[in-house]
Amino acid sequence: MRITVIGTGYLGAVHAVCMAKAGHEVLGVDQDAAKIDALAAGRAPFFEPGLPELLAEGLASGRLSFTTDAAEAATFGEVHFLCVGTPQQPGSNAADLRHLHAAVEALAPHLHRPCLVVGKSTVPVGTAAALAAKVAELAPVGAAAELAWNPEFLREGFAVEDTLRPDRLVVGVTGEHAEEVLRRVYAPVLALGTPWISTDLATSELVKTAANSFLATKISFINAMAEICDATGANVTTLADAIGHDVRIGRRFLDAGVGFGGGCLPKDIRAFHARAQELGVGSALDFLEHVDTVNLRQRARTVDAARELLGGELAGRRVTVLGATFKPDSDDIRDSPSLHVAELLLAEGAEVRVHDPEGLANTKSAHPGLECVESLEDACTGADLLLHLTAWQQYQELDPAEVAASVRTPLLLDGRNALDAGRWAAAGWTVRLLGKPAPAPAG
Ligand SMILES: NC(=O)C1=CN([C@@H]2O[C@H](COP(=O)(O)OP(=O)(O)OC[C@H]3O[C@@H](n4cnc5c(N)ncnc54)[C@H](O)[C@@H]3O)[C@@H](O)[C@H]2O)C=CC1
Numbered sequence: 001m002r003i004t005v006i007g008t009g010y011l012g013a014v015h016a017v018c019m020a021k022a023g024h025e026v027l028g029v030d031q032d033a034a035k036i037d038a039l040a041a042g043r044a045p046f047f048e049p050g051l052p053e054l055l056a057e058g059l060a061s062g063r064l065s066f067t068t069d070a071a072e073a074a075t076f077g078e079v080h081f082l083c084v085g086t087p088q089q090p091g092s093n094a095a096d097l098r099h100l101h102a103a104v105e106a107l108a109p110h111l112h113r114p115c116l117v118v119g120k121s122t123v124p125v126g127t128a129a130a131l132a133a134k135v136a137e138l139a140p141v142g143a144a145a146e147l148a149w150n151p152e153f154l155r156e157g158f159a160v161e162d163t164l165r166p167d168r169l170v171v172g173v174t175g176e177h178a179e180e181v182l183r184r185v186y187a188p189v190l191a192l193g194t195p196w197i198s199t200d201l202a203t204s205e206l207v208k209t210a211a212n213s214f215l216a217t218k219i220s221f222i223n224a225m226a227e228i229c230d231a232t233g234a235n236v237t238t239l240a241d242a243i244g245h246d247v248r249i250g251r252r253f254l255d256a257g258v259g260f261g262g263g264c265l266p267k268d269i270r271a272f273h274a275r276a277q278e279l280g281v282g283s284a285l286d287f288l289e290h291v292d293t294v295n296l297r298q299r300a301r302t303v304d305a306a307r308e309l310l311g312g313e314l315a316g317r318r319v320t321v322l323g324a325t326f327k328p329d330s331d332d333i334r335d336s337p338s339l340h341v342a343e344l345l346l347a348e349g350a351e352v353r354v355h356d357p358e359g360l361a362n363t364k365s366a367h368p369g370l371e372c373v374e375s376l377e378d379a380c381t382g383a384d385l386l387l388h389l390t391a392w393q394q395y396q397e398l399d400p401a402e403v404a405a406s407v408r409t410p411l412l413l414d415g416r417n418a419l420d421a422g423r424w425a426a427a428g429w430t431v432r433l434l435g436k437p438a439p440a441p442a443g
């Protein structure tokens with residue numbers, strides 16, 4: 001099938017290469033000419049495992065190409081996926097839908113043949129119906145340019161795997177034709193036995209915001225438990241393991257620490273609450289405000305713990321922040337807890353150095369005040385405190401004895417509870433964890 005993917009960011013670029021992998025002819029479209037040039041030249045515009053290989057494969061097969069021209073896209077595709085950003089509006093909690101509207105306004109006037117426009121971006125419920133009306137109104141072919149919704153559940157760092165082998169496929173459709181077209185698009189994925197949920201537009205939009213709200217709630221729940229554990233000397237990891245054995249609860253997404261960030265969970269729970277308020281049912285989702293508060297509090301708690309470890313004063317102390325991205329295996333620093341904490345430390349007068357295996361280029365442009373250090377060894381040398389905030393595998397492989405020899409004081413705060421605290425303590429480090437007692441340092 002001939003497919004366009006409009007918006008080639010973290011979601012769209014991966015979707016485009018995976019659609020080509022699935023055997024379709026794919027045209028990726030973006031208004032960002034630099035991104036399109038990079039993709040067309042076979043350079044992934046961001047770090048995502050597996051993306052460079054599939055991009056190269058798609059380009060070599062001749063089934064994958066890129067353009068900035070919406071009219072070309074309209075002529076090319078039988079199915080048009082909308083993958084543009086829906087960020088938080090400045091000064092409000094609501095989603096900013098202007099990119100989606102702009103994408104539809106650029107595409108629809110060129111739709112002269114029957115086709116399917118499929119939204120994948122995460123949107124407030126009701127957006128799909130409004131866009132369906134807009135497409136039908138602007139397209140020369142009228143209602144034969146149909147709209148469907150197909151929310152995406154991929155995780156950065158696992159985006160290729162999640163796209164080719166998703167847990168489920170959810171489609172919001174207004175008729176059988178759209179569903180039949182989408183079944184053909186996803187035929188290779190369906191052949192793996194992937195569950196297929198076909199529903200109305202509103203339910204499909206809500207499935208996505210409900211899923212992200214549930215995941216965010218799970219993380220804030222365990223972080224709230226971590227606060228209680230800190231107040232009582234209990235151990236949040238043991239607690240998570242123990243409640244996680246109950247299959248109704250499950251162990252995944254119960255890792256306590258500095259909390260969630262990224263371009264999705266934080267903005268999605270805020271936008272969901274804002275939309276519920278518009279619908280007059282805001283109080284049903286008031287709990288999401290608490291989920292957000294508990295989450296942001298973990299960043300302040302981390303700074304408090306750092307200050308305490310350093311004897312009550314951050315000014316003039318050298319803190320090395322290990323990890324800049326919001327999670328490992330991504331270069332994405334959107335709403336990164338690590339960088340928020342780094343900025344808070346800087347504001348208190350600490351000398352902050354940041355290390356990250358993939359996120360420093362983005363950090364330098366968005367946080368010019370932070371000192372970014374490429375070499376992990378240099379980043380640690382002379383530090384008064386190591387603050388581990390993104391659980392990259394590389395940090396787990398550090399030799400605590402070797403690092404101890406280069407720092408000024410062997411103090412470690414593991415804000416992800418992911419390092420082997422026993423090993424660090426045995427090498428003479430004073431370790432602090434979030435929500436659990438740390439082993440005493442050797443000697
Ligand atoms: N990043 C992720 O892991 C996931 C993201 N989503 C949702 O997918 C959507 C996109 O997210 P990301 O890919 O992370 O954002 P992003 O910011 O990385 O990518 C958005 C892309 O859309 C392009 N764009 C904006 N307006 C355009 C227009 N009018 N025409 C053509 N291109 C345009 C931008 O230049 C950019 O390259 C959001 O709604 C997000 O919530 C959903 C699931 C996973």
Ligand SMILES: O=C(O)[C@H]1O[C@H](OP(=O)(O)OP(=O)(O)OC[C@H]2O[C@@H](n3ccc(=O)[nH]c3=O)[C@H](O)[C@@H]2O)[C@H](O)[C@@H](O)[C@@H]1O
Pocket residue numbers: 122152153154155156157212215219252253254255256257258259260261262263264265326327
């Ligand atoms: O809508 C989206 O964009 C995506 O948002 C999340 O995916 P992602 O943001 O890539 O990352 P997650 O793996 O969900 O992690 C989000 C944040 O929560 C944190 N986290 C995760 C799990 C956990 O137990 N504890 C915890 O603090 C991570 O460190 C990270 O900062 C969802 O997991 C995806 O299903 C969804 O498609």
